[in-house]
Amino acid sequence: MPEISPPTAPPQNAHSALDDAQGIAYGSLMAALSIVVLTHLGFVTGQTAGIALLISYTTGWDWAPVFFVVNLPFYWVGWKRFGPLFVAKSLFAVTLTSALAAVLPHYIAFSTLSPALGAILIGALTGAGLIALFRHGASLGGIGIVGLxxxxxxxxxxxxxxxxxxxxIFGAALFLLDPVAVGWSFLGAVVANLTIAINHRRDRYIV
Incomplete structure (x- = not known):
């Protein structure tokens, strides 16, 4: 069975609709929080979120709508391989993450946040959020869909x-951002991707 494709006959321990809703909501919240920390520190990240950040930094456009639009072409891949349910869940996750990332800065402020701790927080939040989305048959679109x-x-x-x-993406960021900020950003991406690679394994978690 594909790792995130719904089986023909769901097993007894398959996620319920409520399970999926809370999992996608949690994953979207963690991802949005990571974006709040990223933009506060002036960092960048990978995948389509990173592409959207670079566009936002260079144009002044808000990250949330840019992120939503950048992901649109990738839904075709998700539809072709994983079906309409996966695309619907991913579209919901991307929309919710975009909305939360636009709203949360009005409720969160940082007086002190070191780049090192910020990078680790970004990686931990991103990794936890993406694992939750993956395990509930969703993704934050873009490279996540291609990766799956x-x-x-x-x-x-x-x-x-x-x-x-x-x-x-980080190589391109070196031409646009402060190299020190890019270095800290890369640490966050490493933490996030190692978290996913170690904890999201097909042989350990199927449904």
């Missing part, structure tokens, strides 16, 4: 796929 597609087809873990793509 490759993992399902070849066994090459989604976390490693994302790490390779992240490296390319």
């Amino acid at each position: 597609y490759i993992q399902d087809a070849t066994g090459f873990r989604a976390g490693w796929v994302q790490m390779l793509v992240d490296a390319a």
Whole structure:
């Protein structure tokens, strides 16, 4: 059975609709919190969130709508391989994450946050959020969908796929942002992707 594809006959321990709703809500909240920390520190991240951040930094546009639009072309891959339910869940997750990332800065402020701790927090929040989404048949779109597609087809873990793509995005960020900030940002991405690669394993978690 594909790792996140709904089986023809759901097993007894399959997630309920309520399980999926809370899992996607939790994952979206963690991802949105990581974006709040990222933008506060002026960091960048990988995947489509990182692409949206670079566009936001260079144009002044808000991250949330840019992130939503950047993800749109990738839903075709999700629809083709994982079906409409996966796309619907992912679209909901992306929309909720975008909305929360736009609202949360009005309720959260940081007087002191070191770059090192911020990078670790970003990685931990992102990793926890993505694992929750993956385990409930969703993704934050973009590279996450492609990573899951490759993992399902070849066994090459989604976390490693994302790490390779992240490296390319960070290389581009070096031309746009302070290299020190990019270095701290890369630490956050490493923490996030190692969290996913170690904890989100097909042989340990199926439904």
